[in-house]
Amino acid sequence: MIFSKEEYLSRLSKVKKEMDQKNMDVLILTDPSNMNYLTGYDGWSFYVPQGVIISLDREQPIWFGRKQDSNGAKVTTYLDHENIIFYPEELIQAPPTHPYDFVSSYLHENNWASKNIGVEMDAYYYTAENHYRLTSTCPNANFHDATCLVNWVRLIKSDTEVAYMKEGAKLVQAGMRTAFDSIKPGVKQSFVAGQILNSLIAGNEEIKIGGEYSGLTPILASGISASASHLTPKDNIFNENEGTIIELAGVKHRYHCPLSRTVYCGKPDSKISDTMKITNEGVENAISIIKPGKTAHDVAVAFWSVLEKYGIEKDSRLGYATGLGYPPDWGEHTMSIRKNDMTVLEPNVTFHMIAGMWMDTWGLEISETINVTENGCELLCDLSRDLHLV
Amino acid sequence: MIFSKEEYLSRLSKVKKEMDQKNMDVLILTDPSNMNYLTGYDGWSFYVPQGVIISLDREQPIWFGRKQDSNGAKVTTYLDHENIIFYPEELIQAPPTHPYDFVSSYLHENNWASKNIGVEMDAYYYTAENHYRLTSTCPNANFHDATCLVNWVRLIKSDTEVAYMKEGAKLVQAGMRTAFDSIKPGVKQSFVAGQILNSLIAGNEEIKIGGEYSGLTPILASGISASASHLTPKDNIFNENEGTIIELAGVKHRYHCPLSRTVYCGKPDSKISDTMKITNEGVENAISIIKPGKTAHDVAVAFWSVLEKYGIEKDSRLGYATGLGYPPDWGEHTMSIRKNDMTVLEPNVTFHMIAGMWMDTWGLEISETINVTENGCELLCDLSRDLHLV
Numbered sequence: 045m046i047f048s049k050e051e052y053l054s055r056l057s058k059v060k061k062e063m064d065q066k067n068m069d070v071l072i073l074t075d076p077s078n079m080n081y082l083t084g085y086d087g088w089s090f091y092v093p094q095g096v097i098i099s100l101d102r103e104q105p106i107w108f109g110r111k112q113d114s115n116g117a118k119v120t121t122y123l124d125h126e127n128i129i130f131y132p133e134e135l136i137q138a139p140p141t142h143p144y145d146f147v148s149s150y151l152h153e154n155n156w157a158s159k160n161i162g163v164e165m166d167a168y169y170y171t172a173e174n175h176y177r178l179t180s181t182c183p184n185a186n187f188h189d190a191t192c193l194v195n196w197v198r199l200i201k202s203d204t205e206v207a208y209m210k211e212g213a214k215l216v217q218a219g220m221r222t223a224f225d226s227i228k229p230g231v232k233q234s235f236v237a238g239q240i241l242n243s244l245i246a247g248n249e250e251i252k253i254g255g256e257y258s259g260l261t262p263i264l265a266s267g268i269s270a271s272a273s274h275l276t277p278k279d280n281i282f283n284e285n286e287g288t289i290i291e292l293a294g295v296k297h298r299y300h301c302p303l304s305r306t307v308y309c310g311k312p313d314s315k316i317s318d319t320m321k322i323t324n325e326g327v328e329n330a331i332s333i334i335k336p337g338k339t340a341h342d343v344a345v346a347f348w349s350v351l352e353k354y355g356i357e358k359d360s361r362l363g364y365a366t367g368l369g370y371p372p373d374w375g376e377h378t379m380s381i382r383k384n385d386m387t388v389l390e391p392n393v394t395f396h397m398i399a400g401m402w403m404d405t406w407g408l409e410i411s412e413t414i415n416v417t418e419n420g421c422e423l424l425c426d427l428s429r430d431l432h433l434v
Numbered sequence: 435m436i437f438s439k440e441e442y443l444s445r446l447s448k449v450k451k452e453m454d455q456k457n458m459d460v461l462i463l464t465d466p467s468n469m470n471y472l473t474g475y476d477g478w479s480f481y482v483p484q485g486v487i488i489s490l491d492r493e494q495p496i497w498f499g500r501k502q503d504s505n506g507a508k509v510t511t512y513l514d515h516e517n518i519i520f521y522p523e524e525l526i527q528a529p530p531t532h533p534y535d536f537v538s539s540y541l542h543e544n545n546w547a548s549k550n551i552g553v554e555m556d557a558y559y560y561t562a563e564n565h566y567r568l569t570s571t572c573p574n575a576n577f578h579d580a581t582c583l584v585n586w587v588r589l590i591k592s593d594t595e596v597a598y599m600k601e602g603a604k605l606v607q608a609g610m611r612t613a614f615d616s617i618k619p620g621v622k623q624s625f626v627a628g629q630i631l632n633s634l635i636a637g638n639e640e641i642k643i644g645g646e647y648s649g650l651t652p653i654l655a656s657g658i659s660a661s662a663s664h665l666t667p668k669d670n671i672f673n674e675n676e677g678t679i680i681e682l683a684g685v686k687h688r689y690h691c692p693l694s695r696t697v698y699c700g701k702p703d704s705k706i707s708d709t710m711k712i713t714n715e716g717v718e719n720a721i722s723i724i725k726p727g728k729t730a731h732d733v734a735v736a737f738w739s740v741l742e743k744y745g746i747e748k749d750s751r752l753g754y755a756t757g758l759g760y761p762p763d764w765g766e767h768t769m770s771i772r773k774n775d776m777t778v779l780e781p782n783v784t785f786h787m788i789a790g791m792w793m794d795t796w797g798l799e800i801s802e803t804i805n806v807t808e809n810g811c812e813l814l815c816d817l818s819r820d821l822h823l824v
Contacts, residue, residue, distance in 0.1 A: 086665070086666075087662060087664040087665050087666070088650050088651055088653065088664045088666055088762070089663070089664040090762050091558075091649075091650070091762035091763040091765070111749060111750070112662070112663040112664075112749070112750050112790065112792050113662060113663060113664055114662075115661045115662035115663075115792060115794075116659075116662030116663070116664060116665050117662075118662075119658060119659055119661075119662055119665065120665070132749075133749045133750050133751065134772075136751065136770070137754070137765075137767050137770055138770070139556075139581070139582075142556075163562065165561065165562045165563040165566065166529075166532075166561045166562070166563035166564075167561065168481075168559070168561075169558070169762075170561055170562050171555065171556045171557065171558075171560055171561065171562065172553065172555045172556070172560050172561065172562050172564065172565035173555040173556035173579075173581065174556075174562065175562035175565070175566075176555065176565075189563075191529070191563065192529075232636075232644055233644070234635055234636055234637065234643075234644020234645065234646075235636045235637075235644060237635050237636065237644075238631065238632040238633070238634075238635035238636025238637075238644070239632065239636065241628065241631040241632060241635055242628040242629065242631060242632040243628070244628075245624055245627045245628035245631055245667075246622075246624055246625045246627065246628025246629065247624065247625075247628075253624075253669060254622055254623070254624020254625060254627075254628070254668075254669040255624065255669075256624075256666065256667075256668070257651035257652075257666065259481075260478050260481070261478055261647035261761075262647075263478065268509060269506075269509055271505045271509075272477060272502070272503060272504075272505035272506030272507075272508075272509055273479070273502040273503060273505075273506070274477040274478045274479040274502075274503055274506060275476070275477050275478075275506050275509065275510070276476075276477070276478055276646065276647065277635075277646075278644075278646070279643060279644040279645075359501055359502070359522075359523045360501070360502050360523050361523065361526065364527070371651075371761045371762055372478070372480050372481035372559075372761055372762075373481040375481070375527075377527050380526070380527055380528070382524075400502065402502050402505060404505075
């Protein structure tokens with residue numbers, strides 16, 4: 045078990061309390077992170093319909109999914125086997141039938157079909173069709189939007205969760221150092237990306253731990269492609285006088301520590317090196333004010349005050365809560381570091397502060413994963429944010 | 435450009451013809467594979483709302499997404515820049531506002547809000563909330579389910595698409611050979627997974643090409659975990675007298691060649707080696723009958739006739755169409771290789787035939803990616819399907 049049964053039960057209790065306050069009897073979760081958070085389930089099976097059902101009248105959550113994945117639920121969750129149920133294989137990708145017809149029947153069988161049912165309207169893998177099947181076959185239910193209900197419960201981490209993120213920090217620093225060591229003009233991006241992944245997953249002699257796949261694949265883009273935020277490594281080579289943005293995460297037990305840095309082959313012009321200096325000054329100023337009681341808004345103001353001093357604009361937010369994650373994301377969809385997000389920082393709130401400066405034909409990125417402490421904050425990584433010159 | 439502009443236009447023309455026949459004026463696509471298929475767009479940005487809009491009254495598709503990703507659309511698509519539009523950053527994860535409010539406004543501005551609008555009801559990343567925003571703000575539109583409309587157009591590949599899958603075949607064989615060479619009792623799964631990923635992405639001296647991230651992360655599970663179909667490598671070690679299932683894909687320009695094999699450390703008992711022989715006989719029998727004119731059903735019957743002869747049961751389907759893919763899947767959600775799927779095989783239909791035998795406490799997998807030819811079929815890989823003994 046990755047966490048004690050007590051920790052899982054404490055999480056469940058918080059979620060049930062939220063359900064009760066929001067007048068939900070039953071909650072259906074499809075976000076794989078939320079499924080994992082409450083049951084421990086861990087498999088790459090979110091490409092088919094699956095979920096976790098929480099009911100106030102049941103002690104344990106119920107995992108539902110495809111038959112061939114139910115063995116995975118037995119291996120990875122703490123649930124009694126009677127709470128692991130599966131739909132028949134013939135419902136897989138076979139319209140007009142659909143796995144949510146099974147879910148609907150299950151709701152009816154348990155007398156939940158006329159209750160107050162929470163669904164994650166905007167969660168990954170909760171498709172419009174899933175919702176249509178439920179609403180059309182449970183006309184007496186009251187459906188409530190439970191998007192991010194569990195995500196907000198996840199905002200403050202336990203010490204064990206933070207400890208796993210610190211393992212991720214070791215892995216992501218190994219990956220970033222591999223990037224620094226292997227990027228050279230004439231070398232292929234794919235070669236570097238393979239080496240980076242090897243470090244992120246296999247670890248190395250020094251750290252002696254291995255990692256896992258992350259919520260996003262490594263982002264690595266050079267030259268004009270660095271003007272976009274999410275392009276991925278290809279089979280072409282690094283060139284002289286080009287910057288490369290790199291965004292990675294080290295992952296332990298699904299807990300992420302993301303990290304971004306920028307590498308430049310050659311001598312950067314002053315536009316690039318000045319922007320990096322200013323961005324770094326903004327990040328330092330933002331970090332300096334982080335402590336319990338401050339808001340995400342306060343952190344954003346501290347960053348943008350530096351940018352404004354130098355007349356630099358940045359539209360995109362400066363960060364977001366991170367931790368537990370599955371593709372396609374390692375962000376938790378709760379707090380964003382931007383003006384007017386009034387989320388109050390507390391100890392063990394963890395977030396990825398990412399200063400992505402995506403310009404018209406070039407780009408820079410630096411970031412830190414940060415844990416709020418009793419009196420301030422700690423950076424999970426310890427790696428210079430300067431432009432890494434090759 | 436990965437494909438000629440003519441190829442993109444030919445795909446678009448087929449989709450517009452389907453729309454016309456199904457009485458759709460406008461089609462909104464969110465499946466990243468379908469977005470790529472019609473525009474070339476390639477970025478890991480599907481974790482935020484984005485899509486491609488096809489309208490019968492417009493020559494080109496329209497890409498929409500987040501501002502910071504619109505530069506990626508400029509870099510990777512053939513679209514005129516006026517057809518790349520973005521919503522403001524403040525709509526990102528900031529309820530009660532939502533990016534689909536922007537999409538709805540755009541539909542109204544273009545006089546499409548009272549038209550027949552196709553949406554991919556059951557596609558990845560088309561959430562219930564996306565659909566709710568559109569239907570509630572466009573009450574005069576007729577929404578049609580366009581799930582898999584484009585996927586079915588993708589069923590028959592061009593020669594260029596097949597050529598990219600054959601590049602993927604080189605990569606996945608390199609990855610599988612790395613698995614064979616590195617799995618040993620006492621070695622960590624994470625070490626092997628890192629080496630495999632390095633081979634899949636960086637390639638090697640022999641094949642001299644690099645690859646890309648795949649729709650599923652490498653599946654690698656040993657012992658009882660091999661009884662489940664989608665568990666992933668962890669930081670624990672390989673043990674004597676345990677089988678390990680491995681499922682990988684090599685990817686070139688987003689085109690996948692998946693491949694599964696099973697490794698056993700030690701001497702397998704007869705239950706395992708007999709099941710492997712029978713499964714292999716079934717796969718061979720299924721392959722032997724593949725040619726244009728046969729159906730997916732026929733292929734399934736050929737496989738299960740062997741299993742039935744030996745009294746072995748398998749619930750799950752024997753395969754599915756594959757090719758272009760993004761996380762969380764490399765399957766195309768169209769043809770399945772199972773009884774009663776009457777899809778007729780034609781040249782350049784490509785599919786992953788996967789015989790996954792997931793038992794109570796153990797499991798086996800073998801697979802081939804297959805292209806239907808004029809007179810039969812070709813396997814994209816050339817690697818023994820026998821249990822690989824360590």
